[in-house]
Amino acid sequence: MTNVTVLNETGSNSEGTKEVLLNLGPQHPSTHGVLRLVLELDGEIVERTSPHIGYLHRGTEKLAEDFTYTQIIPLTDRLDYVCPPSTNLAYVLAVEKLLDIQAPERGQYIRVMMAELSRISGHLLIVGALPMDLGAMTTLLYCMREREMVMDIMEMISGARMHTSFCRIGGVREDLPEGAVERILEFCDILSDRLSDYEQLVAKNRIFLKRTRDIGVVAAEDAIDIGLSGPNLRASGVNWDIRRDSPYEIYDRLDFNVVVRENGDCYDRWICRVDEIRESIQMVRQCLAQMTEGPFLIDIPTIAFPVDKDLLGCSMETHIHHFELSAYGFKVPKGEVYVPIEAPKGEIGFYIISDGSEKPFRMKIRAPSFVNLQALETGTKNMKYLADVIAMLGSLDPVIAEVDK
Amino acid sequence: MVEAADFCDQIIKHFGSRVHYGGAGIDMHCLKVNPDYVVDLCHYLKNDPTLKFNFLSDLCGVDHHPDNRRFEVVYHLYSIPLRYRLRVKCRLDDPQKGQQPHIPTVTGVWRTANWHERETFDMYGIIFDGHPNLKRIYMWDEFEGYPMCKDFPTKGYNDAYNPYGEEPGSIN
Numbered sequence: 001m002t003n004v005t006v007l008n009e010t011g012s013n014s015e016g017t018k019e020v021l022l023n024l025g026p027q028h029p030s031t032h033g034v035l036r037l038v039l040e041l042d043g044e045i046v047e048r049t050s051p052h053i054g055y056l057h058r059g060t061e062k063l064a065e066d067f068t069y070t071q072i073i074p075l076t077d078r079l080d081y082v083c084p085p086s087t088n089l090a091y092v093l094a095v096e097k098l099l100d101i102q103a104p105e106r107g108q109y110i111r112v113m114m115a116e117l118s119r120i121s122g123h124l125l126i127v128g129a130l131p132m133d134l135g136a137m138t139t140l141l142y143c144m145r146e147r148e149m150v151m152d153i154m155e156m157i158s159g160a161r162m163h164t165s166f167c168r169i170g171g172v173r174e175d176l177p178e179g180a181v182e183r184i185l186e187f188c189d190i191l192s193d194r195l196s197d198y199e200q201l202v203a204k205n206r207i208f209l210k211r212t213r214d215i216g217v218v219a220a221e222d223a224i225d226i227g228l229s230g231p232n233l234r235a236s237g238v239n240w241d242i243r244r245d246s247p248y249e250i251y252d253r254l255d256f257n258v259v260v261r262e263n264g265d266c267y268d269r270w271i272c273r274v275d276e277i278r279e280s281i282q283m284v285r286q287c288l289a290q291m292t293e294g295p296f297l298i299d300i301p302t303i304a305f306p307v308d309k310d311l312l313g314c315s316m317e318t319h320i321h322h323f324e325l326s327a328y329g330f331k332v333p334k335g336e337v338y339v340p341i342e343a344p345k346g347e348i349g350f351y352i353i354s355d356g357s358e359k360p361f362r363m364k365i366r367a368p369s370f371v372n373l374q375a376l377e378t379g380t381k382n383m384k385y386l387a388d389v390i391a392m393l394g395s396l397d398p399v400i401a402e403v404d405k
Numbered sequence: 406m407v408e409a410a411d412f413c414d415q416i417i418k419h420f421g422s423r424v425h426y427g428g429a430g431i432d433m434h435c436l437k438v439n440p441d442y443v444v445d446l447c448h449y450l451k452n453d454p455t456l457k458f459n460f461l462s463d464l465c466g467v468d469h470h471p472d473n474r475r476f477e478v479v480y481h482l483y484s485i486p487l488r489y490r491l492r493v494k495c496r497l498d499d500p501q502k503g504q505q506p507h508i509p510t511v512t513g514v515w516r517t518a519n520w521h522e523r524e525t526f527d528m529y530g531i532i533f534d535g536h537p538n539l540k541r542i543y544m545w546d547e548f549e550g551y552p553m554c555k556d557f558p559t560k561g562y563n564d565a566y567n568p569y570g571e572e573p574g575s576i577n
Contacts, residue, residue: 054543059559061528062552066559097431224459224485227517240485337432338481338492340462349463351481366463366481374520404543 019047022386026055030133030390033400037376037389044385049376056404064363068329069095069169072363077163079348079367080402082125083118085111085154086343087402088167093248094339094350095169098332099303107171107296108249113287114157114166116280117184120191121150122344123231123273123280126397130270131202133394134211139202146194149187156180168305170298181288188281199274212266215382216392219264222379227371230346231272232396236264242342254286265382266395273397302330329358338366345369345397365405369398412456412489420446433481433490440508443478443495447514450482450491458482458491461511464521466529470555474499476506476531497531510536528553 019042026036034055040048060079064072076091077084089111096102103111128143151161157180158164158173166173202208218228223236233240241258243251259275261268297304301321311318324330334356340349346368355361375396376389383392413434417424423442427435438446450458463481480493497506510533511518522533523542530551533539541548550557563570 054541054545057543059552062559100431225516227461227515238485245488335431337430338463338490339432340483347462349481351463351465351479353467362467364463364465364479370520370524371517374517378516378519 024389026052030393031400032129032393032398033403035373035393035398035400035403037393039386039389041386044387046384046386046389049383049389051373051376053370053373053400053403056400058405060405061363061365064360066359068358069332069360070325070329072360073167073169074163074165077165078401079365079405080122080343080345080369080399081162082399083115083122083344084162084164085114085118085166086122086341087348088165089115089249090339090341090343090348091350092167092169093341094337094352095332097337097339098335098352098354099169100333101170101298101300101303103171103249103298104295105250106175106291106294107298109287109291110172110176110296111167112249112251112254113184113284113291114154114164114172116283116287117150117153119280119344120277120284121147122397123277124150126394127198127270127273127277130212130266130391130394130397131205131208133390134208136202136205136208139198142194142198142201146187146191149190153180153184153187156183168297170300170304171296173297175296184284184288188285192278192281195274195277199271203271203274209267211387211391212270212395214263214265215388216266216375216395217264217381218375218379219381223264223375226374226379228346228375229368229371230342230344231259231276232269232346232372232375234259235261235268235272237262242340242347248339248341250287250290253290254283256283266391269395269397301325331356331358332360340366343368345399345402346372367402367405369396369400369402370405372396373398373403412491415455416446416449419449427492427494430492433492435492435494437494437496440478440495440497443493444509444511444514446493447480447511450493451514456489457484457486458489460485461515461517461521462490464511464518464525466525466531466553468529468553468555476529478508478525478531480511505530505532507532507534509534512536527551530554 022039022041024037024039025031026034036052038050039046060075076087079087124143124147128140132140154164155161158166218236220237223233239260244258256279259272261272297307306318312322332354334354336353338349338351340347348368349366351364352360353362413426417426425437427437450456460483462483465479467477469475474496476497478495482491497508500506510522522536525531526539527541527543528551558571561567561570563572
């Protein structure tokens, strides 16, 4: 570990050994981004972990105050860049609630399907990356192969592989292209076959078990207290999933299980994700089966661009609305709203205060990774050795872009 | 189990004139409280067996510049067992010139408030009295100013590293 450097030596204890401050990151492969951990070490035993964040702070919330509501959508992509459609969806839902509109049914299905696909791709990353942090390279390469297939599907649907920006206020940008449904179904079949193989590669591996079982245990009460959410919370035995408990979009029509584990250790957090991928595959299939033909974007010319682009050439009114929408955006009624949804990392919430203008007065992002990362600092039991910190960090699955906003 | 509409009445009854009802909102009920009683209120919300607001979803600051009493702290609570959400708002008194606004910390109620409060301090300069580790979290320690305040320019201030920044005093 070449980029771990000794900062200074702080005193000595009764046994004559010296405690050292270790600087892990901000450029270390196992920190999953630019995260810096300062560790107080007594030999190999970690006395204290303090995460230092902010290396990727872009001021998304401040920028949002200067952008129109539509312009903010691409900013939300850059939060959780592993699964952008989920973040898009959270933001768009918040604005829709302020406007008191609802996307057409097909639009909702497409958005939910994209969100679940992105959950698959996000979870595939950690299912492969945690073993890699612990020294097992193979799984990551396999998982990346399947993640690549999700990327290809995203590219087919939206034209972009990572930052899809596909959600619009009032629906989605375009309809599914021809052949997309078949491709997604094919992917679902392939992944369900292969997922068990990947699980077997790692789940019964003795080294992996030794490194993750009973390591980094977060008890249910602690987990709630430090604000964990999503799979990290469910691994600790708390049965809470926003998709089931306060359904948004069309989640109430989908049949799925909420994966809950009991121990709250690194292994449970990992296996929770494997099982969630299985559930998500089922949800994607259900979405495709239930989807009916129809409009995918709301037909309010002051809020959404026209679906039929030919109208721009022949209808003056469409042209005016298009110009106003591009140049000034649209006014959102005065009010405030907090909309949380179940993102792959946990509860992502957008708190938007509107003062009646085209730009939000205040937009606060409740980023799940930001809150989850606090588990490194407090509330975690059995995170004794330096190697355990790496396992803990990997199993929390933070995306630093989202932590730093 | 209490009905969603009833629990606000119950809280207001318990606290009398110290807590006000802030309206139903589009998404959830809202309570307004004076900063002096925010910790009491939070303890009550978390521990009362009919409420059980055990999850602090979010805590953030809002700047109402140039209005009077410009700073506000907003708490979003969730009760995992009962599935209620609640918003608690706390408008802070304007500090004297050169001073920073103060509010008691709720880290003693929910540990998750730790980083949220650090972020609010970092972005708005609101001091959370009693916070165990109130340091900047996103910006570097030497940074001057509070970037999310409405009188801080989005482009930042002009200096050696930021030729496109605004001149100091250009926004008020």
